[in-house]
Amino acid sequence: MKRRIPMLIVSITGILMTIQYFIPHPWSEAMYNNALDWLVIIGIFAMPLGIYSMIRIQVLKIQRRSRGWGYAVISLISLFAMLGLGYTQECLESGTFFMKIFEFIYIPIQATMFSLLAFYIASAAYRAFRARNILATIVLAGAIIVMLGRIPIGEAISPFLPDLAAWIMTVPNMAAQRAIMIGLGLGAASTAMKIVLGIERSYMGME
Amino acid sequence: MMNTPESTHLPLADRLLTIDRRFIYLFVMLAAVIPFMFKVELDVEVTPEVMSVYSFIDKLKPGTPILLAADYDPQTQAENGPQAEALLRHMFKNNLRVIIMTLSQDGAAMAEMLSTSISAEYNKIRGEDYVYLGYKPYFGIIILSIGQNFRISYPADFYDTPLDEIPMMKNIHNYSDLACVIQIGGGNVTHAWLTNAHERYKVPLAIAVTAVSGPQYYATLQSGQIFGLIGGLKGAAEYETLLRDEYRRLGIIARAIQGMNVQNFVHILIILLTLVGNAAFFVKKRQGGR
Numbered sequence: 001m002k003r004r005i006p007m008l009i010v011s012i013t014g015i016l017m018t019i020q021y022f023i024p025h026p027w028s029e030a031m032y033n034n035a036l037d038w039l040v041i042i043g044i045f046a047m048p049l050g051i052y053s054m055i056r057i058q059v060l061k062i063q064r065r066s067r068g069w070g071y072a073v074i075s076l077i078s079l080f081a082m083l084g085l086g087y088t089q090e091c092l093e094s095g096t097f098f099m100k101i102f103e104f105i106y107i108p109i110q111a112t113m114f115s116l117l118a119f120y121i122a123s124a125a126y127r128a129f130r131a132r133n134i135l136a137t138i139v140l141a142g143a144i145i146v147m148l149g150r151i152p153i154g155e156a157i158s159p160f161l162p163d164l165a166a167w168i169m170t171v172p173n174m175a176a177q178r179a180i181m182i183g184l185g186l187g188a189a190s191t192a193m194k195i196v197l198g199i200e201r202s203y204m205g206m207e
Numbered sequence: 208m209m210n211t212p213e214s215t216h217l218p219l220a221d222r223l224l225t226i227d228r229r230f231i232y233l234f235v236m237l238a239a240v241i242p243f244m245f246k247v248e249l250d251v252e253v254t255p256e257v258m259s260v261y262s263f264i265d266k267l268k269p270g271t272p273i274l275l276a277a278d279y280d281p282q283t284q285a286e287n288g289p290q291a292e293a294l295l296r297h298m299f300k301n302n303l304r305v306i307i308m309t310l311s312q313d314g315a316a317m318a319e320m321l322s323t324s325i326s327a328e329y330n331k332i333r334g335e336d337y338v339y340l341g342y343k344p345y346f347g348i349i350i351l352s353i354g355q356n357f358r359i360s361y362p363a364d365f366y367d368t369p370l371d372e373i374p375m376m377k378n379i380h381n382y383s384d385l386a387c388v389i390q391i392g393g394g395n396v397t398h399a400w401l402t403n404a405h406e407r408y409k410v411p412l413a414i415a416v417t418a419v420s421g422p423q424y425y426a427t428l429q430s431g432q433i434f435g436l437i438g439g440l441k442g443a444a445e446y447e448t449l450l451r452d453e454y455r456r457l458g459i460i461a462r463a464i465q466g467m468n469v470q471n472f473v474h475i476l477i478i479l480l481t482l483v484g485n486a487a488f489f490v491k492k493r494q495g496g497r
């Protein structure tokens with residue numbers, strides 16, 4: 001029973017929503033709107049679950065004095081401080097303390113994390129981007145052309161470079177991307193079908 | 208690896224291959240910082256994918272409603288920020304009515320800053336010329352629900368004003384009332400806009416994404432699922448080039464064009480590093496090393 005009822009719900013909902021997509025009738029639209037409301041309601045339950053899970057993990061770390069438990073203390077303090085400060089909607093307006101923390105601490109931290117990529121890419125390019133064989137050489141040449149073609153100095157070197165870079169993006173790149181997308185799409189459709197038909201059960205913690 | 212006294216006696220190729228990575232970091236830092244000291248206005252060639260976004264917006268009649276989804280977060284602010292600013296300036300310049308929203312959990316405050324700062328440049332009135340809806344979680348559901356009615360997910364705007372009391376929203380209910388959707392962001396949210404908004408409700412869609420995400424959307428551009436693509440800082444610089452007179456009139460620095468100067472240096476540095484690394488690799492290989 002524990003297995004059959006959830007599987008039955010998933011199968012019926014999956015089949016109904018698939019059929020609904022092709023029926024432009026007010027009843028079908030009403031059912032779709034109801035389903036959307038249900039999705040929002042169910043989704044909201046995930047939020048307190050996530051917060052509880054985070055608090056539990058951090059508290060356990062502190063209790064066990066695990067490696068880096070000090071960071072767990074900072075995480076909890078930050079969580080409750082931001083929750084407290086952000087409790088009122090007005091806090092999101094410019095000039096408030098909440099916004100100052102966001103603007104002058106959170107944004108620079110996030111931007112710094114992302115900008116570190118430039119340093120790692122430069123280091124990786126120097127150490128690992130090698131023309132070891134024909135395929136690697138093609139990738140290397142393509143990367144150099146695109147890098148040059150995407151900057152103004154590339155245009156100054158040769159007006160042909162941006163066109164070549166554009167060709168690489170719109171022909172070989174697009175062909176590869178399209179193949180990946182079609183593969184992903186077919187994979188997603190078949191997985192969805194397996195879930196609806198009850199063949200794929202790993203989402204319920206089953207084999 | 209650190210340079211040891213022994214390593215200084217190694218052949219040049221070996222020394223190059225074992226260079227301390229902190230030198231590379233230093234070069235990157237210098238390449239990123241030095242260009243900011245020089246004010247250079249570079250010419251940026253405008254690509255057809257950016258031009259089509261500009262042309263689409265430019266042809267809309269004043270008062271046409273348009274949806275700007277600022278779904279980016281602080282991580283990609285350097286690229287998506289100038290894109291959003293340029294797009295919003297173009298929309299306000301043409302007196303379009305803009306609905307701004309975000310589906311990024313870190314984007315609510317940033318989109319609010321964007322809407323208030325750019326609207327102030329054009330003396331636009333909130334509720335009449337533009338609306339800021341704020342952030343709602345579960346992007347897939349929100350995008351789908353807008354297809355039915357904005358009011359399902361957004362009964363009120365960011366400032367808690369009910370949508371029915373906002374004059375601009377009087378005759379705007381769903382995608383069919385909009386000229387198009389311009390989405391700024393990348394990743395799963397962009398895919399959700401493609402599948403849930405464009406494919407299901409056939410709303411014209413254009414996207415502005417980071418340079419890393421850009422290549423994967425050329426297929427959707429060619430298939431006509433999106434009518435335009437602004438990729439990375441280069442795309443933002445192209446848009447600013449198209450709005451150059453407007454930026455001059457406002458006396459505002461074109462941030463993306465300025466940033467292209469930095470990209471010039473960093474790209475050249477990465478190309479040089481790659482070439483030097485390969486040269487050292489081949490010399491070493493010829494000498495019989497691995």
